[in-house]
Structures are given as C-alpha cells and as structure tokens.
Amino acid sequence: MTGGVHGVELAIFLFFFVLVTVLGFVAARWRRGEHLESLDEWGLGGRSFGTFISWFLIGGDIYTAYTFVAVPALLYAGNMIGFFAVPYTIILYPIIFVFLPRLWSVSHRHGYVTPADFVRGRFESKGLALAVAVTGVLATMPYIALQLVGIQVVLEVMGIGSDQGSWLGKDLPLLIAFAVLAAYTYSSGLRAPALIAFVKDTLIYLVIIVAVIYLPTRLGGWDGIFSAAKTSFGHANTAAVAAGKPPSAGIIPAQPLHWAYVSLALGSALALFMYPHSLTGVLASKNRSVIRRNAALLPAYSFLLGLLALLGFAAVAAGIKTDNAQLAVPLMFRAMFPGWFAGIAFAAIAIGALVPAAIMSIAAANLWTRNVYKAFINPSATPKQEATQSKLISLVVKFGALIFVVALPNEFAINLQLLGGVWILQTLPALVGGLYTRWLHRYALLVGWAVGMVYGTWVAYLQPSAADPHAHFGSSLALIPFSQTKGYIALTAFVLNVVAVLVLTPVFRALKVGEGVDETHPSDYHADAGDPGVRDVPLDEPGAAATAG
C-alpha cells in the first residue's frame, strides 16, 4: 500500500527535518539568560515568554500527532466519538481561565517549577508530592508514545521504516528521529521546542488551510465528504450485522454514546492541565494576563483541530483503503497532492509530534528532579547537578515512551494518550483542590489518589482491543459500575477519587491526624509580575537573573 520511496516527497521532508534540527541546536543561544546550567533556565526558558510566544508554545503542547493522526484515524474508522476532541478543546479554555492564574501566582511567589512543588508546599506532604510527581512522569510516557506513533506512521507512509524487513529496518528511522530530538532537547532545553514551534505552526497552518480548501473541491464539497462517509459506514454496518456484530459506524453518535462523548471531552479537558508539560508552558508565561488572554486566543487552534479530525471522513471519500486507520490521512495527502506538498505535510506532522514530545520529556524530567531526586535522593544537589539530572531523565522518559509503543496495542494511538489521562486526572483533587481550599486533608488526598489510580489502571487493563480480544489496555471506555453506560475510565476513577477524599477528610480531621503546615499565604494566589515577592527564579539560584523581556 505504501508503494516505495518517493524522491521529491522525501527530499522536502528531510529538508524541514534538518532545518528544525539546526534550529534546535541554535536555540540554546536564543534569548539566553546568564546561566543555562540552572534548572529554571533549562526547563522554563527563563519564564520570560509573552503572549505571542506563549500562544505558539501552548499551542505546540496541545496540537500534536494526537490531532493529525490519532483523532482523524477514529473518524476514518467510522468512530464518530473521535470528534469529542472538539468539545474537549472548547471547554478547555474556560477551565484554564479559572484556575491557572492562581497556580501561576503561587508558583511565582514560591519558586515552584512543578505541580508537585505546589502540593508539597501547600500540604507539607512529601508523600503526596511524590505521588503527584510519579504520576506525572508515568502519565507523560504514553502521551509521548502517541507522538512516536505519529512519527512512525509518517515514516511508514514514506516507505522508510516499512513494516517489512527486520526490526532494525522498521524502527531505525524512528530511532534516528528520536535521537535527534533527544540530543537537541538535551542541549537547548525548552528553547528548542519554543523556537521550532514557529516553523511547526507555520507549516501546519499552511498544510491545513490548503487541505481544507482544496480537498473538498476534489471530493464533491463537504456535502460529498459527509455523504460518502455515511454511505461507506452504512455498508460497513450492513457487513457487521451480517457477521453477527452490532453496527457501530456512523457520523453522529446515538443517544447511548452521549456519555462516552461527554466524558471523553470533560475528562480530557480536566486532565490536560494536570500534565507537567502543559504547566511548563503556563509557568513560562510572563504574567497572569498572558494566561487569560491566551485562553481567549487559543480557540483559533480548535477550529483547525476540528477540520483536521474531519480529514478522517475526507480520506473515506477519497477512497483510501487501509487496515491501519492511522495511515489514512497521510495516504490521502500522497494520493491527492503533488509530491512536494505531501513532503511538506509529512514534515508538518512529524515536527508536530517532535515539538510536544520535547516539551513533555523536559517537563517530566523537571518533575522527577525536583520532587524525587532532590526531595529523596540528593537533597543537597547543586543547581548544576539538578540540571544534569533533568537532562538525563528526559532521555529516560523518552525511552519509557518507546516501551509503551512496543508493549501496548497501538492500532488507535489515541488510547495511549487517554491512558495517560486516566492516571494524570487522579492528581487533580490535590492540585486544583489545593488551589482553592486547605480543608482537604493530605492523607485523604493520598488515599483518594491511590483509589483512582488502582481502579483506573485495573479497569483499563481489562479492556481488550477491537482487533484482539486477548489484548489489554485496548480501550479507554468502560462500563460505569452498576450501569449499562460506557464512559471514559479516567472520569469514573476521578469520581471515586473525589468521593474518597470527601469522605476521608472529615475522618482524618476527627482523628486529629496532623494536617501539616501550609507555607503559602492566601495573597499568594493573586500576586502578579512586579508584586513584592514575585520572582522569576527559585530561591536556590539567586544568581540566575531573568532574561530581558
């Protein structure tokens, strides 16, 4: 199906790949502070990004291989639930607006770099901070794995790293891409993805605008695309019924699927800003207003995301036939466009996976260094040792992601990301709860977290995939206990988590279990840049002045 290597396409792809690699290494000098050695410089780019750069940077976090490969694959396969990505990114911004400015303020007053820093300071609980940190590192790995699957898909369509031949022949190009990513992340930190994000977003806008304007004219308009998808899914349903299976394909979810749709949207929106990488982008912004203004500006990306999702239907209309739904959109680009434009499109998809993978691994590494290495292993670490540790762990996290790619079913890579969501959402009660109230008890939060993690992981483990009834972690939807309704496992586990926290908090309080000392002050949650005590760098690195901004 992939049909060998196409010269022009590959040349264009390699051109952009080399360009971003060079940018990645050059980025080390861009807008540089005095000491890249310190964790704050390496990990947060000196926290000096304004609206414009933040807009690109946060967009780079959110719109990834998830958008270009994983979501359209669901729609291509007739699973209209995949369009949940649109309501997910709509409700995301009002949610951001509410709680992230509080987190920005308290983090800048106290020099917090990670969510676990805040939890430790708020609840005086190293155990809870450890739980939050470990969850963040764990949940980031399958999310990076999704990005790697996205790169793999593009390479496979281009005929390098095909599914024939040896393991090395299959995965070598992916490993090279991966090594390049690791190398420039290692040397340039957050500056690398921030600078590359400009190239990435320019390419992506170009590809999407051309695709959504040009493709419908070739496929009988959107009318033609939707009716072709409907007809094709009608045939698939007839075949399914004939084979004794329930019909499942379609373009509009039937009533029993509404909760699946809503719970995926809501669960994903709540989970996104629990990920350490999303918070990295937010903490890197210059002041509170940047966050709220971005919340109003970022939906420009949602529009693209929705149109990209619909490319899944466009691929059906274009007559693309493939067993691996994730190849459908890249194959359509090859079929409908000249080689040079297909090369640009593939570069956009691959770079769109590299940027977030870099940001995610940096953030997970920061989390580890601050809240595991420094808190438990080497409390007297110098800033330089911290930065070295972060760089090493960012490599480890990427290798962890490779393991997820190899070990878990990835016919629908979106399940990898959704599995990450199951885990990361369990840190919400401590983080967001903690931003608003000190009433929740630290041990109740710890038990609630454990309940959510165990339930979520166990139920996710029990889900077979559509292709293999013996597989595990094959779906992110499961029946809600005592009901016949399927919902996103993350949200069900989260509800159990919250119930445990609310029930146990009064119990621990009644038993007079120590609640710890809160090092934050209520005024910390509103402080803005320039206010007394608001600083750009952690206490342990007074010499690292902020970059000019």
Place this chain on the structure above:
Amino acid sequence: MAPEDTRSDTAAGHGGAPPGRTTGAWVTVGVLLAVGIVVPLLVFLYDQEKPTLWGFPFYYWFQFALIPVVSVLTYTAFRIAERATARDRRAHGLGPAAGRKGGFQ
C-alpha cells in the same frame, strides 16, 4: 488570617474599596465561563443531521460555531476580569498588574 487575605476570585476586596464592589464582575465572569463549559457538553442539543450548512451536518457545524462563541465569552470574561482585578488591586494599595502594560515582546 491577615486582612489582605480576603481577596479571592469570588469575593470582593476589603480595605480601600467599598465591599462588594467587584463581586458582580466576578459573578459575571463565572457565569460566562460556566456557559462556555456546560453548553458544549449538552450533546442532546445538537445530535442531529439537519439542518445542514455548507454540506456540514448540524452536529458538526454547531460544534464549530461554538468555538468562536465560547472564545468571545472567554474574551469578555478576560476583559471584565482585568478591570475587576485592577479595582481589587487599587483597593489593596497595589500597583497596576503587569499584564496591563501589554504582553507582546
């Protein structure tokens, strides 16, 4: 708790300003954001094919239409929040927030 502790996103400021001065603004912000979060999740409002618009079934174009609508709600909330924050900050004897100077660099 110290006096300046009372400022929160839902409660009005103390001290220099009359109490309750920004409460209405913050409630408005909350309502605008709540609409933006809840309406997109009411699938029964839009799980239909008709009427179509430019070939898009209602289900799809309605959700696309929600994007700018929620964006406008959020931006309105942003403007109200900025003004309310400025008043809250004056009430607490703080200077203008950094973001008021513009964030582009």
